[in-house]
Amino acid sequence: MKFQKRTIGLIIYFVLLMLPIYWMLNMSLRTNADILSAFSFYPSAPTLDNYIKIFTDESWYSGYLNSFYYVSMNVMISLLTALPAAYAFSRYNFLGDKHLFFWLLTNRMAPPAVFLLPFFQLYSTFNLIDTHFAVALSHCLFNVPLAVWVLEGFMSGVPREIDEMAYIDGYSFPRFFLTIFMPLIRTGIGVTAFFCFMFSWVELLLARTLTTTAAKPIAAIMTRTVSASGLDWGLLAAAGVLTIVPGALVIWFVRNHLAKGFALGRV
Amino acid sequence: MNKWQDNKAWFMVIPVFLVVAVSAIIPLMTVVNYSLQDIFGPDQRVFVGLEWYKDALTDSRLHDALSRQLLFSSLVLLIEIPLGILIAMMMPKKGWSASLSLVLVALPLLIPWNVIGTIWIIFMRPDIGLLGAAINGMGIPFDHTAAPVSAWVTVMMMEVWHWTPLVVLLAYAGLQAIPEAYFQAARIDGASAWATFRYIQLPKMRGVLTIAILLRFMDSFLIYAEPFVLTGGGPGNSTTFLSIYLVKQAVGQFDLGPAAAFSIIYFLIVLLFCWLFYQALLKVGTGDKS
Numbered sequence: 388m389k390f391q392k393r394t395i396g397l398i399i400y401f402v403l404l405m406l407p408i409y410w411m412l413n414m415s416l417r418t419n420a421d422i423l424s425a426f427s428f429y430p431s432a433p434t435l436d437n438y439i440k441i442f443t444d445e446s447w448y449s450g451y452l453n454s455f456y457y458v459s460m461n462v463m464i465s466l467l468t469a470l471p472a473a474y475a476f477s478r479y480n481f482l483g484d485k486h487l488f489f490w491l492l493t494n495r496m497a498p499p500a501v502f503l504l505p506f507f508q509l510y511s512t513f514n515l516i517d518t519h520f521a522v523a524l525s526h527c528l529f530n531v532p533l534a535v536w537v538l539e540g541f542m543s544g545v546p547r548e549i550d551e552m553a554y555i556d557g558y559s560f561p562r563f564f565l566t567i568f569m570p571l572i573r574t575g576i577g578v579t580a581f582f583c584f585m586f587s588w589v590e591l592l593l594a595r596t597l598t599t600t601a602a603k604p605i606a607a608i609m610t611r612t613v614s615a616s617g618l619d620w621g622l623l624a625a626a627g628v629l630t631i632v633p634g635a636l637v638i639w640f641v642r643n644h645l646a647k648g649f650a651l652g653r654v
Numbered sequence: 655m656n657k658w659q660d661n662k663a664w665f666m667v668i669p670v671f672l673v674v675a676v677s678a679i680i681p682l683m684t685v686v687n688y689s690l691q692d693i694f695g696p697d698q699r700v701f702v703g704l705e706w707y708k709d710a711l712t713d714s715r716l717h718d719a720l721s722r723q724l725l726f727s728s729l730v731l732l733i734e735i736p737l738g739i740l741i742a743m744m745m746p747k748k749g750w751s752a753s754l755s756l757v758l759v760a761l762p763l764l765i766p767w768n769v770i771g772t773i774w775i776i777f778m779r780p781d782i783g784l785l786g787a788a789i790n791g792m793g794i795p796f797d798h799t800a801a802p803v804s805a806w807v808t809v810m811m812m813e814v815w816h817w818t819p820l821v822v823l824l825a826y827a828g829l830q831a832i833p834e835a836y837f838q839a840a841r842i843d844g845a846s847a848w849a850t851f852r853y854i855q856l857p858k859m860r861g862v863l864t865i866a867i868l869l870r871f872m873d874s875f876l877i878y879a880e881p882f883v884l885t886g887g888g889p890g891n892s893t894t895f896l897s898i899y900l901v902k903q904a905v906g907q908f909d910l911g912p913a914a915a916f917s918i919i920y921f922l923i924v925l926l927f928c929w930l931f932y933q934a935l936l937k938v939g940t941g942d943k944s
Binding site for chain 2: 393407532589609626633
């Protein structure tokens with residue numbers, strides 16, 4: 388009885404959750420004129436034109452590739468820098484550790500609008516404008532702190548005796564970290580990677596400011612193309628559907644880690 | 655607590671510090687610099703001291719935007735945190751249905767923010783949108799472009815739809831971490847479902863919920879793209895949240911100095927609240943160790 392109540396509640400939630408996404412899918416399979424002319428629960432004359440346009444027009448599909456490059460770079464940088472830092476925060480007391488830990492998170496707290504200009508100036512100084520690296524680096528501002536916070540929680544769940552045993556057995560720090568410690572927190576690494584991917588993938592303002600053509604992200608290409616010819620809702624919806632796909636694949640791969648996830652953490 | 659005391663740990667933190675500091679400190683200093691000057695052009699600047707801060711603190715439209723923002727973020731926390739915990743507790747714990755639930759829950763998080771706003775414009779249209787048509791079909795006049803209440807309801811629905819999944823994912827992971835032995839012990843003691851929740855599940859989720867509350871607070875307080883695309887801050891000023899007002903000032907009137915001062919005040923408000931939340935949540939943890 389209780390089980391059924393839960394399941395029904397969950398199903399209602401999922402139906403509500405999927406409605407806007409279904410509507411996006413519905414729109415993506417119709418022409419613009421069709422969308423605007425009549426209400427319809429399902430596409431009466433489904434067409435793949437919107438998708439064909441995205442896959443054949445380089446200015447469209449290059450946006451996905453650009454986004455994918457800088458998001459991958461960002462996930463790599465975030466994880467590689469955050470892993471040792473999170474270990475330090477979870478295992479050591481050192482000068483200013485608590486302040487530094489909270490300071491990291493404060494970098495997510497500034498309203499982006501006015502900060503975009505100094506960002507642009509800073510990255511122009513280093514000649515990084517319109518490179519994937521610039522966007523990847525700027526996204527570290529909000530992803531690295533998150534990665535450190537989440538990883539620290541997982542690491543603190545691993546008893547310190549494990550470290551001590553390994554050192555007594557003569558392991559060097561890098562060998563211990565790579566062969567013993569990282570496998571223990573691989574769930575945490577999966578969760579962190581998903582969050583970094585997600586926040587970098589959907590971020591628009593910084594990515595748009597720091598790029599012109601060569602590294603333009605898909606979210607920015609959508610706004611540009613849309614404003615040029617009025618609003619092509621169908622095309623936009625198709626592009627929206629396609630932006631979900633890579634992320635859905637990522638979460639499919641880390642789903643078991645998420646399920647077990649945070650398993651060790653006190654976070 | 656029982657950590658090793660060693661200042662050499664700083665070496666492990668340096669990469670993170672450098673990567674973040676590059677993007678954090680220099681732009682922050684630049685904005686502080688702007689906020690103290692009147693800027694006419696690239697080479698024409700006058701130092702005005704704290705003038706812009708005074709202006710911002712006495713700007714009544716800013717006060718209105720701030721109260722709207724506080725109301726919005728409070729509603730976000732009050733709805734999304736309990737709802738997220740509830741959904742996480744309903745989700746299956748293992749098997750294919752658990753995998754499927756996780757993937758479905760994560761989908762709204764993966765859509766770029768401006769696209770979310772755009773899709774919701776159509777979704778809420780009374781004539782061709784599913785939800786807009788449904789609400790109007792029930793005989794309730796609903797148009798988010800005309801009535802402030804409808805606009806608020808729409809923005810809240812979009813926000814809850816979009817971001818509750820983040821709370822669900824965090825809470826679900828926290829729940830999964832609780833060893834089965836705890837529940838067995840609770841059953842043997844004949845604990846009610848509420849007692850199990852209150853004394854086992856909730857304390858065990860404290861850490862993930864701290865992250866969820868802080869993230870949801872700061873992100874909702876800084877929300878820009880979705881309501882801007884959906885309502886443009888209207889009708890009137892009814893959904894002009896703090897960041898929308900900021901952009902109107904910075905871009906619309908092209909007045910860098912006041913906008914910079916505004917940004918710094920804005921940042922300090924978020925910082926203050928997050929610090930208070932963080933301190934409070936740390937205390938809850940130590941007083942409640944069961």
